[in-house]
Amino acid sequence: MTTSTMYLLATAAVLVLTVGGGVGLAVLFHLGSQLVLGDGRLPRLVPQRVIVPTEPMAVLRWRREQDEERMAVARRVAAYRSGATVLIVLAALTGFEYVMNLVGISVFGLFVIALVKAAIIVHYFMHVATVFAAGDGH
Amino acid sequence: MSGSTAVHGEYRAALRNNRLGLWLFFLSESFLFIGILVTRFYLWGNTRPELNQLNGLLVTIVLLLSSFTMNRAETALVQNDRKTFLNSLLVTVVLGLLFLAGVIVFEWGGHIRPSDGAYGAVLFGMTGMHALHVVSGIVFILIVWNNGRRGLYSSEQHWGVEACAIWWHYVDLVWVFFYPALYLMGQAIR
Amino acid sequence: MRTFFKLGFVRGLLGQVLGTLLGMGLVTGMRAAFGYSPLWLAEPAWVIGGLLGTVGFMVGVGALTDWAKWAGGLATPMHHGAPAGQPEWTRYFAVDLSHKVIGVQYTVWGIFVLLVGGLLAGLFRVELLQPGMQYFTTDRYNTMISAHGIIMIAAILLGVGGMINYLVPLMIGASDMAFPRLNAFGFWINVPASLLLITAMFVGGWDTGWTAYPPNSLRTALGGPLFFLGFYTIGISSIVGGLNLLVTVFTMRPPSMNLFRMPIFVWAAVGTSILQLLATQLVGLAMLMLIVERSLGMGFFTPVLNEAAKALNSPPGDPVLFQHLFWFYSHPAVYVFVLPGLGIISELLPVFARKPLFGYKWIALSSIGIAFLGFLVWAHHMFTSGMSNYLRLPFMYATLIIAVPTGVKFFSWLGTLWGGKLTYPTPMLFVLGAISVFLLGGLTGPPAATITTDLYLHDTYWVVGHFHQTFFGGFMFPFFAAMYYWFPKVTGRKYNEALGKLHFWLMVAGFWVMSLGQIWAGLRGMRRRIADYDPALGVQNIQIGITVAAFVIAFSILIALYNFIVSARSAEVAERNPWRSRSPEWQIPSPIPEHSYAAPLAVVGEPYDYGLPGSVYVRMELAGAGD
Numbered sequence: 001m002t003t004s005t006m007y008l009l010a011t012a013a014v015l016v017l018t019v020g021g022g023v024g025l026a027v028l029f030h031l032g033s034q035l036v037l038g039d040g041r042l043p044r045l046v047p048q049r050v051i052v053p054t055e056p057m058a059v060l061r062w063r064r065e066q067d068e069e070r071m072a073v074a075r076r077v078a079a080y081r082s083g084a085t086v087l088i089v090l091a092a093l094t095g096f097e098y099v100m101n102l103v104g105i106s107v108f109g110l111f112v113i114a115l116v117k118a119a120i121i122v123h124y125f126m127h128v129a130t131v132f133a134a135g136d137g138h
Numbered sequence: 139m140s141g142s143t144a145v146h147g148e149y150r151a152a153l154r155n156n157r158l159g160l161w162l163f164f165l166s167e168s169f170l171f172i173g174i175l176v177t178r179f180y181l182w183g184n185t186r187p188e189l190n191q192l193n194g195l196l197v198t199i200v201l202l203l204s205s206f207t208m209n210r211a212e213t214a215l216v217q218n219d220r221k222t223f224l225n226s227l228l229v230t231v232v233l234g235l236l237f238l239a240g241v242i243v244f245e246w247g248g249h250i251r252p253s254d255g256a257y258g259a260v261l262f263g264m265t266g267m268h269a270l271h272v273v274s275g276i277v278f279i280l281i282v283w284n285n286g287r288r289g290l291y292s293s294e295q296h297w298g299v300e301a302c303a304i305w306w307h308y309v310d311l312v313w314v315f316f317y318p319a320l321y322l323m324g325q326a327i328r
Numbered sequence: 329m330r331t332f333f334k335l336g337f338v339r340g341l342l343g344q345v346l347g348t349l350l351g352m353g354l355v356t357g358m359r360a361a362f363g364y365s366p367l368w369l370a371e372p373a374w375v376i377g378g379l380l381g382t383v384g385f386m387v388g389v390g391a392l393t394d395w396a397k398w399a400g401g402l403a404t405p406m407h408h409g410a411p412a413g414q415p416e417w418t419r420y421f422a423v424d425l426s427h428k429v430i431g432v433q434y435t436v437w438g439i440f441v442l443l444v445g446g447l448l449a450g451l452f453r454v455e456l457l458q459p460g461m462q463y464f465t466t467d468r469y470n471t472m473i474s475a476h477g478i479i480m481i482a483a484i485l486l487g488v489g490g491m492i493n494y495l496v497p498l499m500i501g502a503s504d505m506a507f508p509r510l511n512a513f514g515f516w517i518n519v520p521a522s523l524l525l526i527t528a529m530f531v532g533g534w535d536t537g538w539t540a541y542p543p544n545s546l547r548t549a550l551g552g553p554l555f556f557l558g559f560y561t562i563g564i565s566s567i568v569g570g571l572n573l574l575v576t577v578f579t580m581r582p583p584s585m586n587l588f589r590m591p592i593f594v595w596a597a598v599g600t601s602i603l604q605l606l607a608t609q610l611v612g613l614a615m616l617m618l619i620v621e622r623s624l625g626m627g628f629f630t631p632v633l634n635e636a637a638k639a640l641n642s643p644p645g646d647p648v649l650f651q652h653l654f655w656f657y658s659h660p661a662v663y664v665f666v667l668p669g670l671g672i673i674s675e676l677l678p679v680f681a682r683k684p685l686f687g688y689k690w691i692a693l694s695s696i697g698i699a700f701l702g703f704l705v706w707a708h709h710m711f712t713s714g715m716s717n718y719l720r721l722p723f724m725y726a727t728l729i730i731a732v733p734t735g736v737k738f739f740s741w742l743g744t745l746w747g748g749k750l751t752y753p754t755p756m757l758f759v760l761g762a763i764s765v766f767l768l769g770g771l772t773g774p775p776a777a778t779i780t781t782d783l784y785l786h787d788t789y790w791v792v793g794h795f796h797q798t799f800f801g802g803f804m805f806p807f808f809a810a811m812y813y814w815f816p817k818v819t820g821r822k823y824n825e826a827l828g829k830l831h832f833w834l835m836v837a838g839f840w841v842m843s844l845g846q847i848w849a850g851l852r853g854m855r856r857r858i859a860d861y862d863p864a865l866g867v868q869n870i871q872i873g874i875t876v877a878a879f880v881i882a883f884s885i886l887i888a889l890y891n892f893i894v895s896a897r898s899a900e901v902a903e904r905n906p907w908r909s910r911s912p913e914w915q916i917p918s919p920i921p922e923h924s925y926a927a928p929l930a931v932v933g934e935p936y937d938y939g940l941p942g943s944v945y946v947r948m949e950l951a952g953a954g955d
Contacts, residue, residue, distance in 0.1 A: 151579075154579055155506040155507070155575050155579050155580075158574075158575050158578060158579060159506065159507060159510075159571055159572070159575045162571045162574055162575065162605060163571055165605065165606065166567055166570075166571065166605045166606060166608075166609055167609070169606050169607070169609040169610060170609040170610075170612070170613055173609065173610045173613045173653060173656075174613065176652075176653075177613075177617075177628065177649060177653070180646065180649050180652075181628070181643055181645060181646060181649065182643060183643065185643065187640060187642065249640075250640065251636060252620075252624050252625065252626045253624065253625035253626065253627065253634065253636070253637075254627075254634070254636045254637040254640055254642055255627050255633045255634070255636075255637030255638075255640065255642030255643065255644055255645070256627060256628070256637075256642055256643045256644060256645050256646075257637065257640050257642035257643070258626065258627070258636075258637065258640075258642070259620075259621070259626035259627045259628045259645060260628070262624075262626060263617070263620070263626060263628070281399045284401070285399075285401045288401055290401050298398075327640070327641045327642075328641070
């Protein structure tokens with residue numbers, strides 16, 4: 001095997017690995033982010049066939065339904081996403097306090113970080129505001 | 139029609155009482171945990187025993203993840219997504235058990251015994267009292283999961299799920315303070 | 329007989345016995361399984377047995393049934409009235425969800441526990457009649473004073489619970505407490521707890537006093553851990569009771585009753601409940617730490633290190649930590665005991681003076697003020713404990729500041745009495761007696777709170793005299809005032825006025841003699857918690873006086889019980905509102921029907937405008953009655 005062939009093969013391997021790995025990672029990331037950030041369902045890889053009506057009133061109704069559905073999806077996505085955002089922030093703060101402790105941080109500083117984390121949990125996860133609401137909704 | 143409105147009104151009044159009551163209980167429990175933290179600082183001062191840092195970070199992350207899945211379960215119920223609701227509850231239970239395993243098997247199985255001076259007493263006191271609450275949370279989640287499986291909660295009326303969720307978050311909240319108090323604050327003494 | 333075995337109380341007792349045996353069997357069985365010897369180790373067996381016994385009682389009595397059903401997804405509709413197919417009186421011996429029944433249960437069980445505590449006091453007072461040991465060993469004596477302390481505290485908490493549970497929902501026009509099942513749980517858990525405390529006296533006793541200071545409490549006999557467990561269990565009742573009351577007051581008032589139109593007793597109950605809810609956790613923690621230190625060797629309070637701890641370079645435990653945790657509850661606990669009593673005084677004075685309550689807002693806020701200041705004074709019990717010197721001054725000043733909100737109450741009472749059209753039926757006598765006795769307690773407090781004098785007064789009879797004055801003035805006298813005042817409301821019958829007055833005069837005279845005797849003995853150097861004293865101290869005559877006075881008080885309380893029991897069974901039927909009170913609970917029939925109010929109250933005026941023509945506090949629809 002000549003040197004140039006080896007170079008060719010090596011380049012091809014690197015290309016395949018990077019592109020393939022990149023695509024694979026992207027798919028994984030996409031699926032994962034859909035799971036974590038999306039509406040909680042695996043996305044359809046093959047889009048559903050949509051039959052668009054032609055009669056004018058039906059078109060209007062179809063568009064309204066489409067809008068409502070999109071809004072509902074958006075609300076659902078937002079609800080799930082806020083939980084994930086809180087998770088990411090809390091994890092980052094935990095990592096931050098761990099690293100800062102290696103660097104050197106005072107007890108007071110650690111307490112401040114813990115208080116920030118606690119405030120986030122109490123507000124976003126425990127919905128403390130509902131205590132002061134007059135018993136409506138969950 | 140008026141009957142169902144009355145039921146709904148009753149439910150709302152009960153919900154208001156329940157929420158206030160549970161939060162007052164959190165306030166009360168906070169005094170318990172503050173008392174334990176005070177004990178830690180009173181006895182340990184600015185020192186701490188040498189503990190397995192990796193284990194501490196891992197259990198913290200696991201508990202944080204379980205808080206997230208609990209939140210996800212509650213959100214799913216509100217969105218009428220029963221499957222995600224039930225699955226997330228089970229994932230939370232598994233994560234809670236992992237946390238317990240991390241504490242009981244790896245932390246309690248380390249080189250410190252409960253009878254080893256203030257280090258042993260406070261370490262086992264803090265983790266033990268917290269683990270007790272984790273166990274209560276896991277039992278609570280299993281009850282809610284069982285009732286959820288039988289369709290007893292709707293997206294409008296699910297105080298049981300809400301109580302279970304914020305109880306679990308409260309257990310996580312306690313750990314937010316216990317983790318740095320046990321693993322990070324002060325000088326590690328060998 | 330079948331009715332007897334269907335009573336929740338009897339089933340609870342059976343459950344407690346079975347649970348205790350189960351716990352002991354569990355411990356012994358596990359020791360057998362792991363091959364330890366000896367198989368029987370009394371302390372863990374009794375601790376686990378006591379714990380499971382308490383659970384067994386709660387299961388047996390049925391306090392957990394509804395929650396178990398909820399966990400199983402079953403609905404549990406509210407049940408009103410006696411258990412199906414049982415006579416009406418059985419309600420009082422079973423889990424019942426009505427706050428009126430629970431209030432009576434609290435009060436009756438409280439009086440029973442009070443009698444047990446009083447009996448102990450009578451016994452050890454006899455021992456103190458002369459120097460030297462005559463009737464008891466020193467250990468037995470120490471067990472009795474320790475048990476007297478904690479059992480009386482349990483009795484006071486029960487009495488407070490009784491007054492609050494019965495009165496507050498009626499006063500704010502609520503149908504019941506916010507959490508009726510939690511309310512029943514909060515009462516019933518007291519029963520196994522009291523039984524644990526009583527059992528503790530018979531399995532070796534304990535000689536630490538009710539304060540359980542380590543290291544003594546770590547070495548004391550087997551009664552110690554049972555006492556810690558009983559104390560802890562009573563604490564659970566306090567916590568859930570306080571929680572329940574706060575939610576009730578905050579969410580179940582009628583919309584027209586704003587905070588400053590609540591009856592004044594409700595304010596006092598709120599102050600008490602804040603303290604119960606928050607502070608009790610700390611003493612629970614302290615008791616738990618004692619239990620685990622004794623059973624697992626976790627050295628929270630032991631300043632000595634073992635070899636393994638030395639190898640870890642671990643710091644040692646510290647007994648003073650216990651005192652901090654303990655007094656963080658146990659000082660506020662004093663305000664838990666007295667605030668409702670002071671509330672009763674403020675509630676009753678305007679009725680019998682026929683005048684508006686002087687400075688309503690100030691009294692209301694002073695209750696909350698006392699509650700919050702109460703959190704900041706605990707270390708005044710520890711001036712001689714060896715804690716850091718710089719802590720002493722702030723705690724002294726904080727303690728002296730408590731006199732300000734208390735003084736506010738006194739001046740308001742005087743302002744209410746001033747120029748009133750006073751009448752003196754028994755409840756009013758008890759109110760005035762309470763004021764006089766509490767004043768005495770207020771005057772003997774500052775010398776004990778000031779560091780310089782406390783260094784000498786600490787652990788003497790002065791302190792004993794002081795806290796008996798505050799407990800009698802803040803709880804016992806107002807409690808009896810409330811008993812006489814609401815007796816016609818609860819039973820629908822009149823009590824015997826002559827016996828009531830006899831009770832009052834005996835009790836107030838007996839108390840003043842007993843209390844001044846204690847103060848005097850304390851000044852002469854008599855230590856508290858000592859079974860014997862040196863004749864050269866010259867306190868024997870004082871001790872005789874104290875003992876005689878204590879028996880007079882005990883006799884007067886027996887008169888009261890006779891009065892209550894006989895009157896409730898056969899006395900003349902009382903009119904609906906004998907005291908011409910404006911409070912809503914007096915506008916409905918006595919005894920109160922199952923559903924107190926037909927419709928929510930409408931508050932249209934100030935609560936205490938007595939003697940102002942044409943003023944109205946509440947308007948209401950009466951249940952079923954045409955008048």
